[in-house]
Amino acid sequence: MLTTGPRGTRDILPDSSGYWQYVESIIREVCQNFAYQEIRTPIFEHTELFLRGIGETTDIVEKEMYTFTDRGKRNITLRPENTAAVVRSYLENKLYAGPQPTKLYYIGPMFRYDRPQAGRYRQFHQFGVEAIGAQGPAIDAEIISLAVELLNRLGLNDLKLLINSVGCPVCRPVYRTKLQEFFRDKVSQLCTDCQSRYDRNPMRILDCKNETCIEYSQGAPHMVDCLCEVCSSHFTGLKELLSAAGINFIINPRLVRGLDYYTKTAFEIQYAPLGAQSAVCGGGRYDGLIEECGGQPTPGIGFAIGIERVLLALEKQELLPPLNTAIDVFVAPLGIELQAVAFQILTEIRRANITADMDYINRSLKAQMKYANKYPAKFVALIGQDELVQNKVMLKNMETGSQELINRAELVHMIIEGMEK
Numbered sequence: 001m002l003t004t005g006p007r008g009t010r011d012i013l014p015d016s017s018g019y020w021q022y023v024e025s026i027i028r029e030v031c032q033n034f035a036y037q038e039i040r041t042p043i044f045e046h047t048e049l050f051l052r053g054i055g056e057t058t059d060i061v062e063k064e065m066y067t068f069t070d071r072g073k074r075n076i077t078l079r080p081e082n083t084a085a086v087v088r089s090y091l092e093n094k095l096y097a098g099p100q101p102t103k104l105y106y107i108g109p110m111f112r113y114d115r116p117q118a119g120r121y122r123q124f125h126q127f128g129v130e131a132i133g134a135q136g137p138a139i140d141a142e143i144i145s146l147a148v149e150l151l152n153r154l155g156l157n158d159l160k161l162l163i164n165s166v167g168c169p170v171c172r173p174v175y176r177t178k179l180q181e182f183f184r185d186k187v188s189q190l191c192t193d194c195q196s197r198y199d200r201n202p203m204r205i206l207d208c209k210n211e212t213c214i215e216y217s218q219g220a221p222h223m224v225d226c227l228c229e230v231c232s233s234h235f236t237g238l239k240e241l242l243s244a245a246g247i248n249f250i251i252n253p254r255l256v257r258g259l260d261y262y263t264k265t266a267f268e269i270q271y272a273p274l275g276a277q278s279a280v281c282g283g284g285r286y287d288g289l290i291e292e293c294g295g296q297p298t299p300g301i302g303f304a305i306g307i308e309r310v311l312l313a314l315e316k317q318e319l320l321p322p323l324n325t326a327i328d329v330f331v332a333p334l335g336i337e338l339q340a341v342a343f344q345i346l347t348e349i350r351r352a353n354i355t356a357d358m359d360y361i362n363r364s365l366k367a368q369m370k371y372a373n374k375y376p377a378k379f380v381a382l383i384g385q386d387e388l389v390q391n392k393v394m395l396k397n398m399e400t401g402s403q404e405l406i407n408r409a410e411l412v413h414m415i416i417e418g419m420e421k
């Protein structure tokens with residue numbers, strides 16, 4: 001137990017944390033281009049927020065939340081997603097008082113008690129974006145184009161953008177009744193989950209992965225054919241905007257997202273080689289969520305991308321950049337009695353903003369050179385008794401093999417000059 005982490009969690013080790021930093025740097029670059037600002041909300045929230053926000057009949061709320069009572073008897077949940085929390089923060093901090101729309105992004109861990117497998121974890125990381133306070137389809141197009149731009153900049157192609165409209169409180173009840181009519185004489189053939197979905201949330205039957213349910217839902221009516229005028233013209237507007245921007249999409253009338261807050265636009269980006277966990281990005285519009293959380297009626301739209309899944313896709317396509325562990329200087333004291341002076345030299349070098357390290361475990365000269373080469377280090381600064389007495393350092397250029405005895409006072413200057421060559 002002590003040497004094994006909880007199931008569904010993973011350590012991000014030094015040999016891969018550089019890849020995370022790389023992806024995060026591209027995320028920040030794209031968000032800056034699109035004028036989105038970072039928000040950091042807490043890892044845990046009141047459970048009530050997710051019950052109300054995500055919806056009590058969703059798999060996330062019913063089966064997947066990490067919920068506990070804290071020592072003050074509060075009901076707390078580790079965030080399974082961040083949209084509800086961003087909306088809570090938007091209202092609590094009165095972000096609606098600033099210029100609208102409020103355009104936010106976040107990167108961080110989420111927690112779901114899911115069945116772990118490749119690309120699915122219990123602690124995973126999302127990059128998400130939320131634009132709150134704009135009504136028309138242009139902001140939907142911007143949000144979708146941000147997701148596509150990020151994935152393209154990372155070099156991922158072969159992506160499938162699926163879009164749908166899930167309607168609004170005006171047209172969805174009509175569709176819901178139509179769906180129930182369609183499934184009425186098929187309910188007993190559906191899986192047990194879908195039998196309970198029939199009454200509570202029949203649209204979710206369309207999303208079921210069970211083969212029998214997929215078969216029985218063939219020919220089911222489509223939401224896009226039942227949209228009210230407002231939702232229909234919003235969807236048409238979005239399609240026109242995406243086409244104008246040259247963003248390819250596929251309309252998937254069966255796309256039903258697993259969170260209850262969605263209205264109108266719903267979308268997903270899939271990368272097929274990831275197999276069962278092919279969804280790298282999911283999002284949509286949530287025009288009722290802000291009001292549900294206690295605010296004025298305010299429209300919103302966003303998405304989240306699973307960072308682990310993006311990294312898996314980048315690895316599969318060999319798109320991860322080589323990681324650079326090189327340093328400029330390795331300081332090598334020839335004996336434990338020279339450690340203090342070596343440390344003094346190391347400190348001077350680092351203060352000049354030069355990347356440097358030294359030997360801390362009293363290695364032989366040969367072992368120190370081998371260690372320096374592993375980084376690799378561009379220079380090794382050798383300090384032995386002779387050098388100490390003369391107040392000098394032997395500076396070896398590891399690339400050319402040449403070495404030079406130089407005055408300590410000139411060391412930093414010489415290194416900088418050598419680095420520029």
Ligand code: HAM
Nearest residue numbers: 081083120121124279280281282283284302303304306
């Ligand atoms: P979601 O579809 O539940 O949406 O999650 C978004 C993405 O997070 C998924 O497409 C997937 O890449 C990743 N993901 C989800 N669960 C796991 C898991 N167990 N392990 C690894 N990756 C996972 C949301 O969370 C919404 N909040 C998105 C949104 C933002 N909608 C509007 N604004």
